[in-house]
Amino acid sequence: MKARCLVCRDPVQVAQHPGWQQRDSAGRLRPALCLNSSYVAKVIWPWMTHSAADPACDALEFEIPAEAGEPCWCDACELHLREAGLDLNDLAQRKQFALDSVARFRKETAAYAEAVRPGLKVTFT
């Protein structure tokens, strides 16, 4: 049995955690969760631990929608951008940072799965 996860789109978490939501350049909340917020550690990783503990689960599949890689102006992204020495006002850098964030998410998620249950198959679509 494959356990599936739609990344960033979670209406319940969006409603409960505005601090995890993406923001547009005007600071308005977008109805998608940011991969640089605590959402990943508080929701995705516990979900992976729970799923991997089920003997019937033989694979994890993550669907990453396009909005996961959209440039974001939330507090977590601002902090990461600053720490990386990037220009907060440079849209191209911000776009690249957002795509890099998705790549990092995939890498960390695969590593986490391997740590939780070695050999567990993980796919991203």
Ligand SMILES: [Zn+2]
């Ligand atoms: Zn963000």
